[in-house]
Amino acid sequence: ADSLRALAAKVGLRFGSALIPSDLDTPAYAQIAAQQFSVVTPGNEMKWQVVEPEQGVYDWSGADNLVAFAQANGQLVRGHTLMWHNQLPNWLTDGVANGSISATELAGLLKNHIYTEVGRYRGKIWQWDVVNEVFANSWDTPTANGLVSTDFWIQNLGEGIVYDAFRWAHEADPHALLVINDYNITGEDGTNAKFDAVHAWAQKALSQGVPVHAIGSQAHLDTQYGFPTSMADDLRAYADLGLKTAITEADVRTFVDGPTTQVPTDRLAPWAQANWWAGMLQAALSSPDCISFTVWGFCDADSWVPGTFSGEGAACLYDVNLNPKPAYTDLQSNL
Numbered sequence: 001a002d003s004l005r006a007l008a009a010k011v012g013l014r015f016g017s018a019l020i021p022s023d024l025d026t027p028a029y030a031q032i033a034a035q036q037f038s039v040v041t042p043g044n045e046m047k048w049q050v051v052e053p054e055q056g057v058y059d060w061s062g063a064d065n066l067v068a069f070a071q072a073n074g075q076l077v078r079g080h081t082l083m084w085h086n087q088l089p090n091w092l093t094d095g096v097a098n099g100s101i102s103a104t105e106l107a108g109l110l111k112n113h114i115y116t117e118v119g120r121y122r123g124k125i126w127q128w129d130v131v132n133e134v135f136a137n138s139w140d141t142p143t144a145n146g147l148v149s150t151d152f153w154i155q156n157l158g159e160g161i162v163y164d165a166f167r168w169a170h171e172a173d174p175h176a177l178l179v180i181n182d183y184n185i186t187g188e189d190g191t192n193a194k195f196d197a198v199h200a201w202a203q204k205a206l207s208q209g210v211p212v213h214a215i216g217s218q219a220h221l222d223t224q225y226g227f228p229t230s231m232a233d234d235l236r237a238y239a240d241l242g243l244k245t246a247i248t249e250a251d252v253r254t255f256v257d258g259p260t261t262q263v264p265t266d267r268l269a270p271w272a273q274a275n276w277w278a279g280m281l282q283a284a285l286s287s288p289d290c291i292s293f294t295v296w297g298f299c300d301a302d303s304w305v306p307g308t309f310s311g312e313g314a315a316c317l318y319d320v321n322l323n324p325k326p327a328y329t330d331l332q333s334n335l
């Protein structure tokens with residue numbers, strides 16, 4: 001059968017993966033990366049901590065490497081990510097904590113970071129995840145607009161900094177598609193509260209002329225919570241605002257050594273994961289403004305899941321030996 005990349009192209013969708021540059025030294029991995037996907041997202045290599053480890057000292061090697069790989073293989077690039085509370089360089093967070101970096105200086109540093117990075121790759125990035133994970137979960141204290149009040153950026157610079165980040169990114173590359181990216185925003189939280197906040201925020205941003213072009217749903221699913229049945233409707237509702245949508249970090253994790261909490265048995269059945277994957281793809285396909293479907297790493301060997309969610313894993317389309325899993329064939333037959 002054809003590759004995911006080729007099958008998706010026929011229905012106007014781009015199928016992508018996050019990649020890790022060192023993995024590309026393994027020929028079998030590089031071959032899958034090139035053949036199956038038409039979009040590349042650097043998994044870590046464009047994050048601030050990586051690109052500017054010391055103030056004013058830049059390391060673009062990993063990002064350059066992945067952009068070159070993508071260009072060599074006729075793939076587009078999703079830039080990830082410009083403003084996020086995680087994986088910031090120590091010089092920045094320490095400077096804010098000890099008062100040597102003022103709020104005004106912090107805003108200037110962010111602006112410079114966005115101009116520098118977006119400017120460097122101007123014309124080479126299809127979509128930028130400008131702002132990542134600023135929306136409040138049920139356990140957070142929300143701001144008036146539903147953002148996380150304790151988020152590093154919001155706490156130090158206020159909610160308006162999110163708008164500024166989009167304006168700066170747009171100035172630095174007027175042709176890049178600018179994305180607001182987050183998790184649990186297509187029904188994964190069960191209540192759709194986070195979807196409501198993102199939807200309202202986007203509506204307001206658009207009414208104020210902020211250059212936001214797309215909503216990125218990370219879509220890190222977990223079989224123990226049940227499938228987010230509102231995903232298709234939520235994607236369509238974002239599109240109704242005049243925005244594009246993208247699935248940006250798809251994976252479907254499950255308990256690998258039996259459940260550590262009580263979970264309905266059907267959610268742990270081997271076919272559950274493949275069904276979740278297919279359901280996600282169908283949701284994307286049913287929304288005409290959904291432009292890309294990106295997986296957060298394609299093989300279980302380098303998935304972020306085991307390191308982050310204790311007892312869980314097996315979240316990807318390929319197993320640790322780079323063999324395609326049932327989910328892979330299910331996606332193929334759904335394309």
Ligand code: XIL
Nearest residue numbers: 043044080081132218249296303304
């Ligand atoms: C993860 C990477 O995959 C890991 O290698 C890293 O240690 C931590 O970050 N949401 C995001 C991604 O937006 O940037 C995160 O990536 C996974 C969750």
